[in-house]
Amino acid sequence: MSPAFADRLRAYAPMLAAAALLALTPLAISANTVLNAMVLALLIALAGQGWNILAGYGGQFSFGHAAFFGTGAYGTAILQARFGWNAYAAFVGAIGAGAAVGGLIGFLSFRAGLRGSYFALVTLAFAEVLRIVANAAWFTGGAAGALLKLDVRPENFQFSSRATFFWIALGLVTFAMLATRALERRRFGAYLVAIRENEDAAKALGVDTLKVKLQAIALSAAITAAAGAFYTQYFLFVDADIAYGNWISVEALLAPIVGGLGTVFGPLLGALALHGLAEGAKALTGRIPGLDVALYGSLLVLAIAFAPNGLRGLLGRLGRGLSFGRAS
Amino acid sequence: MFAPEIVIAAIINGLLTGAVYALVSVALTLVYGVLHIINFAQGAMLTAAMFAAFFAQQAGVDPLIAVFGLAPLFFVLGYAMQRYLIGPASHGKDSNILLVTLGLAIVIENGLLVAFGSDTRTIDVPYGFSSVDLGYVFLPMPRVIAFGVTCVVAAMLWALLNRTDTGKAIRAVAREKLGAALVGIDVNHVYAVTFGIGAACLAVAACVLLPSYYVQPRAGDAYILVAFTVVVLGGMGSVPGAMIGGLLIGIVESLSGLYFGESLGQLGIFLLFILVLLVRPTGLFGARA
Amino acid sequence: MTAPLLRVENVSKRFGGLLAVDSASFSVESGSIAGLIGPNGAGKTTLFALISGFEKPTSGRILFRGVDIGALAPHKRAALGIARTFQIAQPFAGLSVRENIAVGAHLRHAGRDEALAKAAAVSRLVGLADRLDMSASSLTVAGRKRLELARALATEPTLLLLDEVLAGLNPSEVRDVIPVIQQIRSAGVTVLMVEHVMQAVMSLCEHVFVLAQGRIIAEGSPATVTKDPGVIEAYLGHGAAARLAARERAHG
Numbered sequence: 001m002s003p004a005f006a007d008r009l010r011a012y013a014p015m016l017a018a019a020a021l022l023a024l025t026p027l028a029i030s031a032n033t034v035l036n037a038m039v040l041a042l043l044i045a046l047a048g049q050g051w052n053i054l055a056g057y058g059g060q061f062s063f064g065h066a067a068f069f070g071t072g073a074y075g076t077a078i079l080q081a082r083f084g085w086n087a088y089a090a091f092v093g094a095i096g097a098g099a100a101v102g103g104l105i106g107f108l109s110f111r112a113g114l115r116g117s118y119f120a121l122v123t124l125a126f127a128e129v130l131r132i133v134a135n136a137a138w139f140t141g142g143a144a145g146a147l148l149k150l151d152v153r154p155e156n157f158q159f160s161s162r163a164t165f166f167w168i169a170l171g172l173v174t175f176a177m178l179a180t181r182a183l184e185r186r187r188f189g190a191y192l193v194a195i196r197e198n199e200d201a202a203k204a205l206g207v208d209t210l211k212v213k214l215q216a217i218a219l220s221a222a223i224t225a226a227a228g229a230f231y232t233q234y235f236l237f238v239d240a241d242i243a244y245g246n247w248i249s250v251e252a253l254l255a256p257i258v259g260g261l262g263t264v265f266g267p268l269l270g271a272l273a274l275h276g277l278a279e280g281a282k283a284l285t286g287r288i289p290g291l292d293v294a295l296y297g298s299l300l301v302l303a304i305a306f307a308p309n310g311l312r313g314l315l316g317r318l319g320r321g322l323s324f325g326r327a328s
Numbered sequence: 329m330f331a332p333e334i335v336i337a338a339i340i341n342g343l344l345t346g347a348v349y350a351l352v353s354v355a356l357t358l359v360y361g362v363l364h365i366i367n368f369a370q371g372a373m374l375t376a377a378m379f380a381a382f383f384a385q386q387a388g389v390d391p392l393i394a395v396f397g398l399a400p401l402f403f404v405l406g407y408a409m410q411r412y413l414i415g416p417a418s419h420g421k422d423s424n425i426l427l428v429t430l431g432l433a434i435v436i437e438n439g440l441l442v443a444f445g446s447d448t449r450t451i452d453v454p455y456g457f458s459s460v461d462l463g464y465v466f467l468p469m470p471r472v473i474a475f476g477v478t479c480v481v482a483a484m485l486w487a488l489l490n491r492t493d494t495g496k497a498i499r500a501v502a503r504e505k506l507g508a509a510l511v512g513i514d515v516n517h518v519y520a521v522t523f524g525i526g527a528a529c530l531a532v533a534a535c536v537l538l539p540s541y542y543v544q545p546r547a548g549d550a551y552i553l554v555a556f557t558v559v560v561l562g563g564m565g566s567v568p569g570a571m572i573g574g575l576l577i578g579i580v581e582s583l584s585g586l587y588f589g590e591s592l593g594q595l596g597i598f599l600l601f602i603l604v605l606l607v608r609p610t611g612l613f614g615a616r617a
Numbered sequence: 618m619t620a621p622l623l624r625v626e627n628v629s630k631r632f633g634g635l636l637a638v639d640s641a642s643f644s645v646e647s648g649s650i651a652g653l654i655g656p657n658g659a660g661k662t663t664l665f666a667l668i669s670g671f672e673k674p675t676s677g678r679i680l681f682r683g684v685d686i687g688a689l690a691p692h693k694r695a696a697l698g699i700a701r702t703f704q705i706a707q708p709f710a711g712l713s714v715r716e717n718i719a720v721g722a723h724l725r726h727a728g729r730d731e732a733l734a735k736a737a738a739v740s741r742l743v744g745l746a747d748r749l750d751m752s753a754s755s756l757t758v759a760g761r762k763r764l765e766l767a768r769a770l771a772t773e774p775t776l777l778l779l780d781e782v783l784a785g786l787n788p789s790e791v792r793d794v795i796p797v798i799q800q801i802r803s804a805g806v807t808v809l810m811v812e813h814v815m816q817a818v819m820s821l822c823e824h825v826f827v828l829a830q831g832r833i834i835a836e837g838s839p840a841t842v843t844k845d846p847g848v849i850e851a852y853l854g855h856g857a858a859a860r861l862a863a864r865e866r867a868h869g
Contacts, residue, residue: 061426063368112606117366120426121556122605128553129598187723187732194720197709204669204703206695206724206772246549250434257427290441290545297434304424304431305417 011185012178015264019174026163034279035162039234041275042169043227047248048255048267049176050224055253056262057180057189058216059196063120064127065224065252067105070134070243072098072225073232077146078139087157091229098225099218106217110210115199124249131244145239148232157233165234172230173268176223180264192216193262224252247293254296258303274299330586337465338582344471346578347478351533352551353558353570354485355526361565362502362522363410368429371552372436373527377402377534378543379440385451385538392473395535399528406527411520441545448544456539470539477536481529482571488525489567498522502565550594554581557601563610620683622647622807623668623776628677629831630663637663639831640677645776645824650798650808652822652839656852660831661811662704665780668809669701670694681776695724698775702768702782704811706761708753714740715749717764721771735771743767743797758785763794770801777801779810783817791817815843827851 026035047069055061075094079085085093109122134140141147152158159165183189191212194202203209228248232238251274259270277299278292352374359367367373377398384394414432418424453470460467489495500508501518509515541547558577562569577597584596621644630638638660645651653661666672668679670691678685686694700721709717718736719729726732740746743763748756753764762782769777779798783791791814798821802808812818818825818839825842827835829851835842842848846858853861 063430108602108606114605117426118560118605121366121560122602124553124556125598125601125605129595129602132595132598185729187727187729190716190720190723190729190732193712193716194709197711198707200671201703201707201709201768202720203671203691204695204701205721205768206692207720208690208692250430253427288442289446290438294435294438294442297431297436297438300431300434301413301417301428304428305419 012181015174015177015181018265018268019170019177022170023167026166032162035166037275037279039162039166039169041271042166042173043231043234044251044255044275045268045271046169046173046176046230047224047227047252048259048271049173049180050220050222050227051252052256052261052263052267053180053183053192053223054216054220056256056266057183057196058192058213058220060115060213060217061120061253062123062217062220062249063253064123064125064249065220066244066246066249067123067127067130068098068102068221068224069228069231069248069252070127070130070238070240071101071221072228072230073238073243074134074140074146074228075225076229077148077232077238080148081146082139087155087233091157091226091233094229095222095225098228099222101225102217102219102221103214105221106214110213110217127244127246127249131240134244135240140240143240145237145242146232148236150236158236169230172226176226177264177268179219179223184264188212188215196262250293250296254300258299260309333465335583335586338586339579340462340465340467341471342579342582343575344467344475344578345582346575347475348533348537348574349551349554349558349578350571350574351478351481351529351536353555353562353574354482354567355529355533356555357559357562357565357567357570358485358529359523359526360559361567362498363519365414365425365429366556367523367526368426368552369409369432369436370526370530370555371548371550372433372440373402373406373548374530374534374551375440375543375545375548376436377527377531378538378541378547379444380531381535381538382449382451382543385453390453391451391535391538392477395532398531398535402531403524403528405524407520407524409527410523411516414523415516415519437545437548444545446545448542450542451538453539468540470536474536474540477532481532482567485525485529485567494521553601554594554597557597557604560601561604619647621645622682623809624678624680624683625664625668626678626680628664628667628674628679630660630667630672631675637831638667638674641828641831641833642677643826643833643836645807645809647775647807648802648805649823650802650810650821652818652825653809653811653828654813654818654825654842655828659828659851661828662780663831664828665701665778665811669699669778695772695774698773699778700769700772700774700776701778702762702765702780704780704784706758706765708756708761708764710752710754712753713750714745714753714756714764714767717753718745718767718771721768724772736767739767739771742770742800744793759790762786766794766797770806774806776807776809779808779812781811781813783812783814786814788816795820819843 025038029035047065050068051062051065072094075097076090079090079093080087105123105126109119114122135143150158152160183192191202191207194205194207195209195212199209228243255270255274256267257270258274259268260266274296277295281292281295352370356367356370359365380398381391381394384398385391409432414425414428417428455469458469460469460472489499497508497513497518498521500513501515505515554577558573559570561577562573580600581594581597588596623645625641625643628638628641629636641664653664655661663672667674670689670693674687679687681697681699686697689697709720715733715736718739719732722732722735722739726735737746737749740749743766745760745763745767748760753761756764762785766779766782783794786794795817798808810822822839825836825839826833827842827845827848834847834851835845849858849861
C-alpha cells in the first residue's frame with residue numbers, strides 16, 4: 001500500500017465506517033415507522049450537508065435554503081410529470097436546477113457585497129418569492145401541488161421496500177460526507193475557510209473570493225436540491241409549503257449547528273440527534289403538534305449558549321479527533 | 329387602466345396597512361440601530377402579543393384599553409429576554425445572535441402552537457363595522473384607529489429619543505458603544521431597554537391589528553418579512569425611515585394586489601426587498617451598510 | 618536606467634470631503650527597501666490600500682512593472698506579485714498557524730501537501746516554526762505580526778507592502794525582526810514599509826518618502842529626510858525647525 005493511498009484511506013475511512021454501521025439498521029429494525037423516521041432524518045442530514053458547506057465552512061449563513069430544496073423537489077416532479085423524463089435523469093436534472101438557482105442567488109447577492117445578516121435576509125426573501133410563485137404558478141400545480149404517478153418499479157426510482165429508500169438516502173449522505181472531506185483536503189476548502197475567517201485577508205492573499213463563494217453556493221445548493229428531489233421520490237407529492245416552506249430552511253441549519261458547524265459529521269449527528277429526540281418526545285407526550293419544533297428551537301438556543309461547537313465539538317473534546325473547522 | 333378613484337382608494341388603504349407595518353418595523357429598526365442585531369424573533373413576539381390581546385378581549389377588555397396594560401408588560405418581557413437570554417447566550421458574536429433570535433422565534437411560535445392549537449381566531453369589537461366615509465371609499469374604523477395610534481406612538485418615540493435622558497443614552501450607545509460605556513452608561517441596560525421598547529411597540533401594534541386581522545400561531549410571520557423589507561428600505565436603524573418605509577410598502581402592496589391579483593400581492597414586496605438589498609442596502613435614509 | 622518596479626503617478630484619493638491622498642508621486646526601485654513615513658493621519662495606510670487594490674484612486678495611475686494596475690481587484694494584484702500585511706493583524710483566527718500560512722502558499726501551489734510544506738518553510742524564515750500547530754488566535758501580538766509577514770511571504774511576492782509590521786513590538790522584538798526583513802530583500806523581494814519605529818527605518822531603508830496631509834513633502838535617504846525642515850515641521854509643528862536650528866546654534 002503506497003503512503004498516498006494509506007493517507008487517503010485514513011481520511012475517508014471514518015465516513016465509510018459510519019455508513020456501513022448505519023446500513024445495518026434496516027436489517028435490525030423492520031418497523032416501518034422507525035424506518036420512515038430514519039429516512040426523514042437522513043434527508044435532513046443531506047439538506048444540512050449542503051447548508052453546512054456554505055455556512056459552516058464558508059461562513060455565509062443562509063436562512064433560505066428552502067429555495068434549493070424546493071427547486072430540487074419541484075424539479076424532479078415537473079421533469080417527470082410534464083416532460084416524461086426518466087426518474088433518475090430527472091433526479092440529476094433537479095440537482096442541476098438547484099445548482100443553477102444557487103449560482104443565480106449567489107451571483108446577485110455576493111456581487112452586491114451582501115454578508116452576514118443582509119445575506120441571511122436576502123436568501124429568506126428569495127425562498128419566500130419562490131414559495132409565492134410556486135403556489136400560484138400553473139406549471140407547479142399551483143396551490144394543489146405536484147403529484148408523481150404511483151408506479152412502483154425500480155426503473156421509476158420507486159421501491160416497495162422502505163429499506164431500499166433508506167439505503168439510497170444513506171448512500172447520498174455518505175457521498176456528501178466524502179465530498180465534504182475531500183473539500184477539506186484541497187485548496188478550495190482552504191480558501192473557503194479563509195473567506196469565513198477573514199474575507200479581506202483572503203483577498204490580499206490572492207483568493208478570488210467571489211468565484212470561491214459562487215462555487216460553494218452552487219455545490220451547497222446542489223446537495224440540498226438532491227435532498228428535495230429525494231423527498232419527492234419518497235413521498236410522491238410536493239406543494240409550495242413543503243418545497244419552499246420555512247420548515248426546511250430551519251431544519252437544514254439546525255442539524256449542522258447542533259451536530260457541529262463546519263465539520264464532516266456535524267449534519268448527520270445533528271439530524272439523528274434532533275429526530276431521535278423528536279421521536280422520543282412524541283412517544284412520551286403523544287402527537288402534540290408543534291412540540292417537537294419547539295424543542296428544536298430550545299435546542300438551538302442551548303446549543304449556541306453552551307456548545308457552540310455542537311455535538312461534534314463535545315465528542316472531539318472526548319477523543320482528540322481530526323477537526324478541520326472551528327477551533328474555539 | 330383602473331379608474332383614478334380605485335387607485336386612490338388602493339393608495340389610502342395601503343397607507344392604513346402601512347401604518348401597522350411602520351409600527352412593527354420601528355421595533356425592528358430600533359433594535360438594529362442600537363444593538364446592531366436583526367431580531368428574528370420579531371414575528372413570534374408580535375404573535376404572542378396578539379394572543380395576549382385576544383385573551384384580554386375574551387376577558388372583556390377591549391384591545392384599545394388592554395394596550396395600556398400589555399405595552400408595559402411586553403416592555404418588561406422584552407427587557408428580560410435581551411438581558412437574561414439573548415445577551416448571555418450569544419457570547420457577543422453576531423452570527424450567534426442571528427441564530428439565538430431565530431431559535432427563540434421557533435420556541436415562541438411553536439410554544440403558542442402547543443398551548444393554543446392552530447385554529448384561527450378572530451374577535452369582534454363594537455366599532456368593528458363602522459367606517460369613515462370619504463365619498464369614494466369607506467375606510468374601516470379599526471384601521472383608521474390603527475393609523476391614528478401609530479402616529480401617536482411615533483410622536484411619543486420621537487419625544488423619548490430626543491427629549492429624555494434615556495433617549496440620549498440610547499442614541500449614544502447606538503452611535504458609539506465603547507464611548508458610551510466609558511462615560512458611565514450601562515450598555516447592557518440600554519440594550520435591554522431598547523429591546524423592551526421594541527417589544528412594547530409590538531404589543532401596541534398587536535392591539536390595533538387584532539380587530540381587523542386574526543390570531544393564529546403563524547400570524548406574525550406575514551409581518552416579519554414585510555418588516556424586514558421596510559427596515560432595509562428605510563435604512564437600518566433609522567426610525568423616521570421605518571415610518572416612511574412602512575407607509576410606502578403598504579402602498580406598494582396595495583397597488584401590487586390591484587395590478588397583479590391578490591395571490592401575488594406580497595410578491596411585489598419581496599421583489600422590491602431583494603432589489604433594495606442588491607442595489608442600495610443602506611436604504612433610503614440609512615447611513616451604513 | 619531600468620524602469621522602477623512600482624510607480625505611483627499623481628495619485629489622489631478623496632473620501633467625500635476628505636482628500637486623504639493629494640497628488641502623490643513616487644517610485645520604488647526593484648530590489649530596494651523603501652520607507653513611507655509621516656505623522657498619523659497622513660494617508661499612509663490609504664496609499665497602501667490604493668496600491669494593493671482595496672481602494673480605487675480618484676485620479677492618477679499606479680504602475681507595476683510599467684503596467685497600469687488601477688482597475689485590478691486585490692486578488693489579481695496578489696497574483697501579479699503584490700503582497701501586503703495589515704496594520705491591525707488579521708489572522709484567520711479559527712485556523713492553526715500552519716493552515717494560515719498555507720492559504721498564502723496556495724496562490725502558487727495548488728496541491729495541499731505542497732502548500733503545507735511551503736508554509737512550514739516560510740514559518741522557519743520568520744521564526745514561527747515552533748508554533749506551527751498553535752491556533753492563530755492564541756498568538757501574542759509579536760507572533761501575529763510574524764504571521765502577517767509569513768502569510769504575505771508565502772504568496773512569493775515581488776513587492777511586499779509592510780504596514781507598520783513593527784508596531785506594538787518591544788525593542789528586542791524589533792531587533793529580531795529587522796534581519797528577517799533584510800533576508801527577505803536578499804531573496805529578491807522589494808519592500809515598501811510604512812513605519813513609525815525610526816530605529817527600523819534608519820537601519821533598513823535605503824530610500825524614504827515622507828507623507829504629510831496626503832502629500833509627499835520630502836524624499837531621500839533616511840539621514841537627509843530626518844534633517845529636512847519641512848519634515849520636522851510636519852512632525853513637531855509650525856516653527857519647530859527654526860527653534861531646533863536656533864537651539865543648535867546656541868549650543869554650537
